[in-house]
Amino acid sequence: MNRFREPLFVLLLVFFLQSCAGWAKNKDYHPFDASGLDKLIPGKSTATQVTEMLGAPSEIVKLSNGNAYIYRRSLSKGTGLWLLIVSFGNYDKHYDQIVIFFDKKNTMTHYGVTLDAHKAAYGLPF
Amino acid sequence: MVSPFKVFPFLVYSFLVGSLITGCVSYRVIKVVEGRSVSNIFEEFRVGATTLKEALETLGAPDQVAELEGKDVLIYRRSLLSNSGLSFGIPLTDIWGPGFDFSAYGELVRYDLLLLSFTPEGILSEIASAKGSRYPYFKTILSD
Numbered sequence: 001m002n003r004f005r006e007p008l009f010v011l012l013l014v015f016f017l018q019s020c021a022g023w024a025k026n027k028d029y030h031p032f033d034a035s036g037l038d039k040l041i042p043g044k045s046t047a048t049q050v051t052e053m054l055g056a057p058s059e060i061v062k063l064s065n066g067n068a069y070i071y072r073r074s075l076s077k078g079t080g081l082w083l084l085i086v087s088f089g090n091y092d093k094h095y096d097q098i099v100i101f102f103d104k105k106n107t108m109t110h111y112g113v114t115l116d117a118h119k120a121a122y123g124l125p126f
Numbered sequence: 127m128v129s130p131f132k133v134f135p136f137l138v139y140s141f142l143v144g145s146l147i148t149g150c151v152s153y154r155v156i157k158v159v160e161g162r163s164v165s166n167i168f169e170e171f172r173v174g175a176t177t178l179k180e181a182l183e184t185l186g187a188p189d190q191v192a193e194l195e196g197k198d199v200l201i202y203r204r205s206l207l208s209n210s211g212l213s214f215g216i217p218l219t220d221i222w223g224p225g226f227d228f229s230a231y232g233e234l235v236r237y238d239l240l241l242l243s244f245t246p247e248g249i250l251s252e253i254a255s256a257k258g259s260r261y262p263y264f265k266t267i268l269s270d
């Protein structure tokens with residue numbers, strides 16, 4: 001058993017001497033605040049009120065009975081690990097999104113909210 | 127002269143083993159996930175009954191909105207990219223000239239998708255979904 005100790009130690013030493021790790025974080029940031037959304041009333045709030053509250057949308061889509069304003073931002077977290085001959089990379093991207101639907105008179109009819117950007121996480125690919 | 131193997135055995139072995147192994151074989155695994163998981167809503171949603179308001183309350187904001195043939199389409203999407211690569215080579219360039227190198231790489235992007243189509247009145251008219259992530263990486267990438 002002792003004769004394996006030295007090669008094993010050498011292998012472990014090599015493993016750690018030639019290893020490295022890295023982390024990265026990317027933000028596609030738009031400064032909208034979703035906390036005031038409950039002040040918007042379907043059937044009453046207008047597109048002007050929405051843009052006053054949330055700012056300019058990231059995207060506007062024409063729909064069959066009006067428009068949809070889309071507000072979107074993202075957070076990505078990346079992890080890299082290099083262990084001698086094996087390397088691992090993981091990249092996790094999540095979004096905060098608000099989609100607000102307006103009728104042809106620019107009155108808000110519905111909205112959907114997903115606030116998931118905080119769920120982006122560092123990690124390994126398994 | 128005293129052999130360096132006797133004076134600094136660990137350092138010499140480390141250098142030799144490290145140089146040989148890192149020059150010969152490498153394997154990499156990369157995963158990229160974008161978006162949240164897509165719910166299975168077939169038991170919850172009913173064509174002709176579920177409204178746009180209910181869908182938005184249940185699923186949140188869609189990743190894409192579009193008008194298609196007079197209907198409003200919401201798309202929920204999650205993508206999963208898997209990449210792996212194996213490289214094997216013997217770096218003989220300095221002592222011999224030509225070297226030997228073999229490498230194999232594969233990249234697979236799978237999508238979980240949910241498409242909901244609504245009438246202009248906001249009633250669900252069509253559901254379509256695909257669960258690409260249930261397909262295993264190696265079996266899928268090696269198939270034709």
